[in-house]
Amino acid sequence: MRNPKANNIKLGAFVLSALVLMIFAFFIIGKNNNIFGNDFRLKVQFSNLNGLTKGNNVLFSGLQAGTVKEVELINDSTIEVTMQINSKVKSFIHKNALAAVGTEGLMGNKVVNISPVKGISKKVEEGDLLKVKNTANMDEIIAKLSKTNDNVAIISEVLKGTVLRIDSSAILKLINDQSIGINLKASLKNIYKTTSNANEMTIGLNHLVNDIKKGKGTAGLLLTDTSMASTLKDAIVQIKAAGVNANQMTNQMNTMVKDLNHELTNGKGPLNRLLKDSLTAKNISLTIENLQKGTDGFNQNMEALKHNFLFRGYFRKLDSKKKEEQSELLKSSQKK
Amino acid sequence: MSLVIRFKNFLDETGNIARFTARFFSVGIKPRYENKELFNQCYIIGYRSLPLVGLTAFIMGLVLTMQLRPSLVDYGVESQLPVMVGLAIVREIGPVITALIFAGKIGSSIGAELGSMKVTEQIDAMTVSGIKPFKYLVATRVLATTLMLPLLTILGDAISLFGAYLGVNIRSVTSFDLFFLQVFKSLDFSDVLPAIIKTLFFGFAVGIVGCYKGFNSTKGTQGVGISANSAVVLSSVMIFIIDLLAVQITELMGLN
Numbered sequence: 001m002r003n004p005k006a007n008n009i010k011l012g013a014f015v016l017s018a019l020v021l022m023i024f025a026f027f028i029i030g031k032n033n034n035i036f037g038n039d040f041r042l043k044v045q046f047s048n049l050n051g052l053t054k055g056n057n058v059l060f061s062g063l064q065a066g067t068v069k070e071v072e073l074i075n076d077s078t079i080e081v082t083m084q085i086n087s088k089v090k091s092f093i094h095k096n097a098l099a100a101v102g103t104e105g106l107m108g109n110k111v112v113n114i115s116p117v118k119g120i121s122k123k124v125e126e127g128d129l130l131k132v133k134n135t136a137n138m139d140e141i142i143a144k145l146s147k148t149n150d151n152v153a154i155i156s157e158v159l160k161g162t163v164l165r166i167d168s169s170a171i172l173k174l175i176n177d178q179s180i181g182i183n184l185k186a187s188l189k190n191i192y193k194t195t196s197n198a199n200e201m202t203i204g205l206n207h208l209v210n211d212i213k214k215g216k217g218t219a220g221l222l223l224t225d226t227s228m229a230s231t232l233k234d235a236i237v238q239i240k241a242a243g244v245n246a247n248q249m250t251n252q253m254n255t256m257v258k259d260l261n262h263e264l265t266n267g268k269g270p271l272n273r274l275l276k277d278s279l280t281a282k283n284i285s286l287t288i289e290n291l292q293k294g295t296d297g298f299n300q301n302m303e304a305l306k307h308n309f310l311f312r313g314y315f316r317k318l319d320s321k322k323k324e325e326q327s328e329l330l331k332s333s334q335k336k
Numbered sequence: 337m338s339l340v341i342r343f344k345n346f347l348d349e350t351g352n353i354a355r356f357t358a359r360f361f362s363v364g365i366k367p368r369y370e371n372k373e374l375f376n377q378c379y380i381i382g383y384r385s386l387p388l389v390g391l392t393a394f395i396m397g398l399v400l401t402m403q404l405r406p407s408l409v410d411y412g413v414e415s416q417l418p419v420m421v422g423l424a425i426v427r428e429i430g431p432v433i434t435a436l437i438f439a440g441k442i443g444s445s446i447g448a449e450l451g452s453m454k455v456t457e458q459i460d461a462m463t464v465s466g467i468k469p470f471k472y473l474v475a476t477r478v479l480a481t482t483l484m485l486p487l488l489t490i491l492g493d494a495i496s497l498f499g500a501y502l503g504v505n506i507r508s509v510t511s512f513d514l515f516f517l518q519v520f521k522s523l524d525f526s527d528v529l530p531a532i533i534k535t536l537f538f539g540f541a542v543g544i545v546g547c548y549k550g551f552n553s554t555k556g557t558q559g560v561g562i563s564a565n566s567a568v569v570l571s572s573v574m575i576f577i578i579d580l581l582a583v584q585i586t587e588l589m590g591l592n
Contacts (some may be wrong), residue, residue: 011379014386018487021494022532028520029528055524 039066040090043129044099044112045074046079052101052110058083059102060114065089068112083112096121098133356548363468364475374476381442381477382484389488390495392437396429397421397496401503414508421500422519423527430493431531432579435538438485439571443546446477450550451560452489459551474551478543485539486532526591534582541574 046052047070058066066085074080085093094116100111115133124130166172174180212220221228305311355420401421450473453459462469501515546567552565 007379007383008375010383011375013486014383014491015378018490022487022490025490025520025523025528026525029523029525 039084039087040126041069041263042083042085042093042099042114042124043127044083044132045078045129046081046101047077047079048101049079049081049099050103050110052081052112056110056112057104058085058112058114059094060085060089060097061116062113065093065114079111091123092116094121094125095124095128095130097124097129097130100133103138154169344455350373352552353544353548357544357552359470360475360478360544363470364478368447368471370472370476373472377476377480378484381480382487385438385441385484385488386491388441389434389437389492392497393430393492394499396433397425397517398503400424401500402506405503405507417504418500418510418515418518419522421503422497423522425496425500426493426523426529427527428579430496431489431535431538434489434492434571435485435535435542435575438481438488438539439542439575440479440568443542443567443571444564446546447549447553448479448560450474450477450547450563451553451563452557453558454551454553455560474547477547478540481539481543481546482536485540485542486535489532489535512526516560526586530582530586531592534578537578537582538575541578542571545571545574567591 036048046055052068052071054068054071057064058068066083066089069084070080070082072080072082093114096119098117100113100115103109104111107140113133116128149211197258211217212223215221215223215225304314401417404420404424405414405417408417408420440449449466450459453473459469462472497519501510504510504515549563549567549570553559555562
């Protein structure tokens with residue numbers, strides 16, 4: 001009060017500092033709120049806001065780009081959100097950019113995320129309607145997780161059973177048994193031997209087949225000689241002809257036998273008399289007796305003739321000829 | 337005193353204050369203005385109050401931060417401490433604490449000063465000498481309190497936030513830039529403007545109540561003490577009532 005001028009200066013400093021602070025605070029807040037900057041509006045239509053309200057932040061690729069200015073229900077499944085976007089970001093947002101409702105951190109405030117999409121598109125203008133990118137919200141994720149959990153529980157239960165069965169199965173015992181390995185080794189050796197033998201055999205067979213092809217050996221001759229095949233054919237033809245002849249002969253014989261039979265039964269002809277007539281039989285036996293007697297007599301006559309000096313030389317010659325023939329026969333058999 | 341008489345007295349007092357306020361608007365606003373006295377009062381009321389307001393604000397910011405910290409740590413949102421403290425200081429603690437300190441310092445001084453002037457018949461002497469005492473004494477003081485309290489509140493908020501910054505740094509480390517960004521990121525015009533506007537009413541209430549009590553003090557030196565005391569009590573109560581009204585109005589306006 002003593003020095004009003006100095007007091008006024010102090011008062012002025014006090015008032016000014018307070019006013020500057022206030023304006024500064026307003027400016028900072030206004031910068032956040034985009035009231036002083038020249039900005040523009042974009043719109044998005046969501047079906048579910050998940051709690052997004054007026055004043056929430058709008059992020060473009062994670063960068064603070066503006067705030068939610070207005071939330072308006074259009075119908076039961078559409079809510080229009082008007083966003084105030086900083087004009088600095090305007091030249092970077094394209095018309096095909098996608099908007100989604102997100103969360104700051106896990107439990108934080110809701111935000112609108114605008115994310116750019118690859119591809120050529122015009123830049124946004126005042127009042128453009130952006131497309132919505134569907135993202136899973138927390139509840140959906142948790143619901144899906146619980147389903148996944150159930151599935152994992154089922155799978156692990158089944159796996160447990162399977163593992164137990166494998167543990168107690170014979171296959172595992174087989175795997176653990178060492179003697180099986182040794183046996184298997186021996187078996188494999190045998191198989192190896194067998195196969196090598198089989199190989200040798202096939203080589204031999206191969207040679208044989210080659211020989212046969214070339215016409216070596218009897219089999220080769222049989223299979224390859226064409227002349228023999230023709231002779232064989234001829235022979236078969238002849239055999240066939242012989243068969244036919246034989247057939248004819250048997251036919252003839254058959255008729256003959258039939259005739260004979262007929263004659264025999266009917267009692268006609270000489271045969272019937274020969275076979276059936278008892279008188280003839282007596283005569284025949286008589287004849288044979290007579291013949292016997294005749295030959296005996298002839299025999300005696302012949303003996304007498306041999307001893308007769310006239311015919312003795314002839315009989316001697318007959319004997320020596322017989323002896324020569326016999327010795328030649330012996331010699332030829334020894335040679336063979 | 338029966339309850340009816342008390343109630344009648346209360347209504348009488350309220351009516352008188354209303355008249356006094358109306359008189360301020362009818363007489364005080366009109367020219368000629370006592371500019372020199374207004375600046376003088378602004379210096380006394382505003383500038384002289386700053387150290388006290390600054391100290392209380394600083395302590396308040398520091399203490400509030402330290403008190404809020406454990407519960408935020410419990411919830412695992414320690415990083416939100418600047419946001420919490422910033423909002424609390426700017427919206428409520430800053431204006432109300434500053435206004436209460438202001439009421440204690442300025443309300444009592446105005447009440448005592450005007451009361452002693454009234455008792456010693458200086459006011460009557462002024463009337464005789466052609467100076468309008470209401471214009472010279474009351475209007476300047478009421479205008480000064482109304483204009484100075486918002487400025488004190490803004491400065492007090494700033495000092496309080498600095499105290500909060502130190503409070504955060506006692507247990508953990510944060511850069512001033514980050515603290516500043518976090519605080520102002522959470523602040524909106526709907527936080528700051530109602531808080532500043534209500535301090536205008538706080539200041540007006542302190543000025544009017546102090547002047548009324550002083551202007552109407554009686555009974556000699558005892559009356560000066562009574563008027564000074566009742567000026568502080570009534571203006572403090574008025575601050576809380578206005579605060580309640582302010583929060584209701586901002587709620588209705590959808591600014592909350």
